[in-house]
Amino acid sequence: MITTVSSIMEKDLITIESMDSVDNARQIMARKRIGCLPVMENGRLVGIITTWDIISSNPNRLVADVMTAPPIYVEPTASLWEAKEKMDKYCIERLLVVEKGQLIGLITKTKLYFEIAKHFDMLTQLNKKDYIIYEGVKLLKSGKEVSLIFIDIDGFGIIDKEYGHIFGDLILKEVSDLLKAKVPADCFLCRYGGDEFVVLTPYKRDKCMELAKELLDAISQHDYSIKVNITASAGISGGRREKSRFSVDYVDDIENLINLASLASTRAKRNKVSLVVADGFIPSKK
Template identity: 45%
Template structure:
């Protein structure tokens, strides 16, 4: 899991509440920063940004113009949670706090640049790293989850028979359909090649209903010279038979079970197969 600790700037330039706005402005200009944390007796009490300074008398004190009670995050917070925090609070900079001490800063630009590495450029869907983080977050909240592994059938033949451009077009059409159909609470990613994975809070029965709906919707996609279908495997629940304290291993295990179920669905020409515990059973 990629966290703020890996991308934050650890050398933090700060000001005190009794410093002048002129000093804060000078520091921001010198270091090319858009904002500075305001620290008093080692504790973060605010943040002053170029927006706060704009139109203010430079002889005023920082405490008079700073933004109080700034939004902060722990260094072990995931990049995706940090993104949610910044977008929800409409902020450009996120102070990183550990043991009540500011240990770094993350800007929106740095965060978005890093997140772009985890986004599939063809479909604009997140890659697998995002899936693991979201699944772990669900499990930490003691939610039951279902993982759906969707594998397009004979996709290699489509590439060979009508070309990779049409193949890429197919992948984009499937991605767009999935984005439109899956519930808002679900997490969707392009796992690899012609494989997509969804995480749904809830049980396998609920996931199964959605799986059949997705299978029918994919089969109805009209494409030049190609016919699409998908084999879908599902695995999930609260797994207590494996290392429950290692949530990433737990998610990896569930993804593997869902993948095996998808393989069985493809082999037996079924739309959906559900994995039950350590066994893969027909449905």
């Protein structure tokens, strides 16, 4: 499951008609202490009027003459990052949520950023799982190749027990910095869990394997701030794209790939090898 816009949107919306005056819009916004009003005409959403529009306009004007139109909106099933991309692209503070042509909600930039912060790991300064799913879905939608590397640090629990959690955190930070430096610009990196990282790539399997080996070498060859040997195991999935293998639920497909790669990394640990490539495809959990 990925967090969607529908879970954070405001549903009780106050709207205004396009033939209303700017002064009336200003009064409503001041009374209700809100920064914008969706503009309707014959029950249809036609624009949005914000405090910025009001500040620079004559109060006698019609809302239709100062509103921002056409309105920028997202669907309720859009992810938080899709909403953020739209807000950044159009430099807007509020985004309408529309389903089948009907206005059903609104999200503010403050609320959106607050939610996105929950999906960001402060220690490693890396995004968490949802971000990888979002980028993976984008790759699938655009018809590109998708492969995943699931990296798991070996014996990390022992480091925590022998050196304490403060040093454990230090190692995690160093590993994540290494990965950030090594992961190419067209790939995406996230901290999946405690000592697990995921790299999403648009590469075919062979190139993905090369990258995985490079990352594992970087981890094992680094001179860490505490004198300890760090190695990691990795599992690889995807990289053999066939359209028929993917369902219409791209989120589910990416989650399946993560699952395959994580099971492959477990097999790598069990078999005491650094890298295992997952075969097959797990059926949808639905």
